[in-house]
Amino acid sequence: MIDKLEMFIALANEGHFGRAAEVCGVTQPTLSSAIKQLEDHLGVQLVYRGSRFQGLTPEGQRVLDRARRIVGDARALREEMRSVRSGLAGNLRIGVIPTALSMVADLTTPFTKRHPNVRVTILSRTSAEILTGIERLDLDAGITYLDNEPLGRVTQVPLYSEFYRLLCAPGSELAGRDRVTWAELAGLPLCLLTSDMQNRRIVNLHLAEAGVMAAPSIESNSTITLLTHVMSGNWASVLPKKLADLFAQSGQLRAIPIVAPEAEHLVGLIAAHRDPPTPLIAALIDSARRMGGRKV
Template identity: 85%
Template sequence: MIDKLEMFIALANEGHFGRAAEVCGVTQPTLSSAIKQLEGELGVQLVWRGSRFQGLTPEGQRVLDRARRIVGDARALRDEMRASHKGLAGNLRIGVIPTALPMVADLTTPFTRRHPNVRVTILSRTSAEILTGIERLDLDAGITYLDNEPLGRMAKVPLYSEFYRLLCTTGSALAGRDQVTWGDLAGLRLCLLTADMQNRRIVNQHLAQAGVAAMPMVESNSTIALLTHVMGGEWASVLPKKLADLFARGGQLCAIPIVQPEAEHLVGLIAAQREPPTPLIAALFDTARRVAEV
């Protein structure tokens, strides 16, 4: 039953029989047969079928919600039993907002030092993708904003407060300033993260409050792309302090504090609320609390 539920979840996530079969490591006929067997065991039709997958029936949607809880519990039980005999092992998948990537090693380095048999996969994701990934069981945990948009039923540990910096070249007109205001950014050629990023929504909010229209001529979901534009000398960007300081370390760029207000937003670790948590998540949260204290 658990294997069939996992195939059903994969089909709901992928929306395509072939891709779902690839995710599960089985052939498409095997997956289709498993879904039909599950429908027979439950006595309801789960999937609208035609020449291709056409979505879940209302009964299928209800089963999906329960299936995710059942499969999550089954995985947690397997992890707990394995940990009791062999210690922590396995693969931990963490989705991270792009602006938090510079600090991930502060968490994963001490974690893997304490648990050397755990492999960590770090994936750059938007805040919305992190929540969806955890809900769909594609991610085990995430690092995202804790205080700007609703998180739902998530366990969380604060890691650090994010402040904002204007990143520009040393030749910029503002480069000699100790600090700038959000209003000072009016008229600058800005390159910013794309609108689907929560960081961009935060930046838009503070610019709007200062009466500045956020109309960048260059947008990207990659902070590296923003960096290369700024290094060209024609652009400036607004980035979190940790990231801007990292880019400015070589001396070619300036990371100038933005004030009035000096905006602050909390970034932390999240995972699905589960009691008790899986051993991997419990160990990760323990490490996160130690990192936050430091």
């Protein structure tokens, strides 16, 4: 039954029989047969069918919610029994917002030293994608903002407080300043993260509070792309302190504190709420608590 529920979850996630079969490592007829057997067992139609997948029925949506909990519990049980037999091992999939990628090693380095048989996969994701990935069981945990937008029912562990810097080339208009205000960013040629990134929504908020409309001439979902544009000398950007300081440490760029206000937002670890958590997540939460409380 668990394998059929996993195939049903994959179908709901992918919205396509062929892709779902590929995810599950089975043929498409095998997956279709498993879904039909699940429907027969439950006595309801789960999927609207035509020449292709046409969505879940209302009953299918209710079963999906329960299936995710059942499969999650089954995976947790397998993981717990494996840890009893051979110690903590397995693969952790962590989604990380792009602006926190420069900090993630502060969590994963001590974690993997304590648990050398655990393999960690780090994936760059937006805050919305992290929540969706945890719900869909595609991610085990995430590192995202805790205090800016609703997170729902997840376990949260604060990691650090994020502050903001103007990143610019040495010859830029404000490069000689020790600090700048949000209002003084008006009129600067900015390159910023795209609006699907929560960092960009935070930047927009603080600019708007200072009476400045964010109108960047360059947008990207890649911080490296922002860096290369700033290095050209034609643009400036707004980035978290840790990331901006990393880019500026060579002396080729300036990272200037932004004040009035000196905005602060909390970044932390999130995971699906389970009581108790799986052994892997429990160990990760322990590492996160050891790291927590920093200001960077």
